Amino acid sequence: MAFENHEEGHFTVVRIDESRLDASVAEVFKTYVFDLIEEGRSNIVVDLAEVRFMDSTGLSVLVAGLKKLSGNGSFSLACAQPAVRDLFDLTSMDKLFKLHGSVAEAVKGS
Amino acid sequence: MNILIVEDARDQRLMLSIVLKKQGHQVLEAENGIKALEILQEYQDVRIIISDWMMPGMDGLELLRQTRKTDLGRYIYFILLTGNADHEAVVEGMNDGADDFLAKPVNFDELAARLKAGIRIIELEKQLEQQNKQLIEAIQTVEKDLESAAKAQEVLLAQPTTIQHVAFDWFFKPSKILGGDMFGYQAIDGETLGFYQLDVAGHGIPSALFSFTLNNILSETSGRGSIIKETLDHEPFYKVRAPEKVLASLNRRFQVTPESMLYFTIAYGLINSRTGQVTLSQAGHPKPLWIHREKAYVEPVAGGGVPIGMMPDMEYTSCTLQFRPGDRLFLYSDGVTECENAESEQFGETRLLQCLQDTLNDDLKSVIDQVEKNVRDWSELDRFDDDVTYLLLEWKP
Numbered sequence: 298m299a300f301e302n303h304e305e306g307h308f309t310v311v312r313i314d315e316s317r318l319d320a321s322v323a324e325v326f327k328t329y330v331f332d333l334i335e336e337g338r339s340n341i342v343v344d345l346a347e348v349r350f351m352d353s354t355g356l357s358v359l360v361a362g363l364k365k366l367s368g369n370g371s372f373s374l375a376c377a378q379p380a381v382r383d384l385f386d387l388t389s390m391d392k393l394f395k396l397h398g399s400v401a402e403a404v405k406g407s
Numbered sequence: 408m409n410i411l412i413v414e415d416a417r418d419q420r421l422m423l424s425i426v427l428k429k430q431g432h433q434v435l436e437a438e439n440g441i442k443a444l445e446i447l448q449e450y451q452d453v454r455i456i457i458s459d460w461m462m463p464g465m466d467g468l469e470l471l472r473q474t475r476k477t478d479l480g481r482y483i484y485f486i487l488l489t490g491n492a493d494h495e496a497v498v499e500g501m502n503d504g505a506d507d508f509l510a511k512p513v514n515f516d517e518l519a520a521r522l523k524a525g526i527r528i529i530e531l532e533k534q535l536e537q538q539n540k541q542l543i544e545a546i547q548t549v550e551k552d553l554e555s556a557a558k559a560q561e562v563l564l565a566q567p568t569t570i571q572h573v574a575f576d577w578f579f580k581p582s583k584i585l586g587g588d589m590f591g592y593q594a595i596d597g598e599t600l601g602f603y604q605l606d607v608a609g610h611g612i613p614s615a616l617f618s619f620t621l622n623n624i625l626s627e628t629s630g631r632g633s634i635i636k637e638t639l640d641h642e643p644f645y646k647v648r649a650p651e652k653v654l655a656s657l658n659r660r661f662q663v664t665p666e667s668m669l670y671f672t673i674a675y676g677l678i679n680s681r682t683g684q685v686t687l688s689q690a691g692h693p694k695p696l697w698i699h700r701e702k703a704y705v706e707p708v709a710g711g712g713v714p715i716g717m718m719p720d721m722e723y724t725s726c727t728l729q730f731r732p733g734d735r736l737f738l739y740s741d742g743v744t745e746c747e748n749a750e751s752e753q754f755g756e757t758r759l760l761q762c763l764q765d766t767l768n769d770d771l772k773s774v775i776d777q778v779e780k781n782v783r784d785w786s787e788l789d790r791f792d793d794d795v796t797y798l799l800l801e802w803k804p
Binding site: 320352353354356357358360361364386387388389390392393 | 606608609663664668670672691692693694711712713714717718721741745793
């Protein structure tokens with residue numbers, strides 16, 4: 298599975314190098330993000346630029362990450378592509394996450 | 408251990424037999440390959456063959472090939488006796504599945520040692536066979552239970568019917584034996600009908616169990632515990648709860664932990680069978696499609712809403728649609744539009760809209776069948792990767 302992360306200021310940018318965030322990669326991604334949070338990273342930006350398709354399981358791991366932080370930090374999403382943006386619209390994800398057009402915008406002010 | 412000796416020379420066969428019996432083995436004898444095969448079929452406890460190579464009729468190598476080719480239901484450990492240390496013969500024997508070789512004349516100490524190795528393998532094989540048998544039995548039990556559960560799920564599904572001039576029909580196909588999709592409809596009072604279609608994230612047993620629970624909760628219309636109907640202390644002693652309140656209430660009841668993300672999307676609505684007024688509330692569900700029959704167009708009903716169970720304290724909204732006689736509403740799970748063809752292209756909302764547009768004047772059953780046909784033709788597979796469910800209702804006062 299292709300995930301990587303790097304620090305930008307006090308943000309941890311997690312990049313998903315997969316075209317699909319679905320049941321086949323969701324569990325691995327969840328472990329990856331949970332590990333980061335358990336290591337103490339608390340301001341996480343998920344870069345979705347490569348993700349062309351996301352299903353309900355993919356969506357659920359993003360929410361799981363948000364819940365894992367339980368308010369102690371921030372969990373935002375950047376660069377959602379059209380199909381993913383449609384899913385976010387349908388499920389009103391703007392009520393749960395800050396959605397950014399770019400990683401630069403997400404880490405602004407850091 | 409039961410050993411079969413195959414040797415055409417009578418004296419040599421006898422000698423081997425005596426030595427092996429002395430070592431405590433059960434021994435059977437055959438003078439050629441054909442006889443040996445008969446014995447193998449007849450005596451199921453034979454697990455080791457010691458066979459001469461050169462024999463009239465069927466030789467040792469052919470016997471070896473036949474043994475490997477035949478389904479005997481058990482593994483036979485095969486030791487070939489070779490007249491000389493012919494290298495090519497050994498290679499040929501190995502290729503055909505011989506387990507070991509013994510040079511003639513037979514050294515009995517070596518024979519004992521080689522048999523010991525063979526017995527070790529057979530014991531391991533027996534253990535594996537036993538474990539396999541237990542596994543198969545266990546799987547059969549689980550499969551039987553799953554089939555019973557699937558039957559139970561089918562019983563939960565409402566039958567196509569007409570209630571108070573509102574006709575309902577549907578399609579339901581779980582991707583595995585059990586699905587996480589569910590739907591339902593019923594009269595709540597003399598003029599109000601409730602209907603819903605939901606999709607629990609994931610598939611399989613946990614999702615299915617959750618969908619069973621939700622079906623129970625959403626079909627409970629009486630008593631103080633009812634989520635869709637409030638009890639009042641004064642006339643008329645009840646109030647049909649607004650769809651957005653039903654969703655908020657479900658959301659309060661089911662909150663997931665970060666570890667288990669079992670949430671669901673739903674479209675829940677009420678239809679007044681007298682006036683044709685529809686109130687619809689959604690939580691992250693694909694947009695229901697309003698089929699205007701008279702004006703001949705299909706309109707997605709926007710809704711939004713966070714899926715139920717993701718986050719506490721969410722508010723939901725509902726919209727009101729004034730149906731004209733003959734108007735229809737199509738509720739569906741994302742398994743319909745996300746169904747992919749061989750090129751990984753999704754069926755999509757546009758094709759679904761077109762299909763409903765093309766079937767404006769068909770009866771409900773024909774519409775249900777046509778959508779199924781279009782989705783199946785698209786996927787070109789017998790099975791679906793996700794649960795595929797849709798519910799169609801029509802107001803015909």
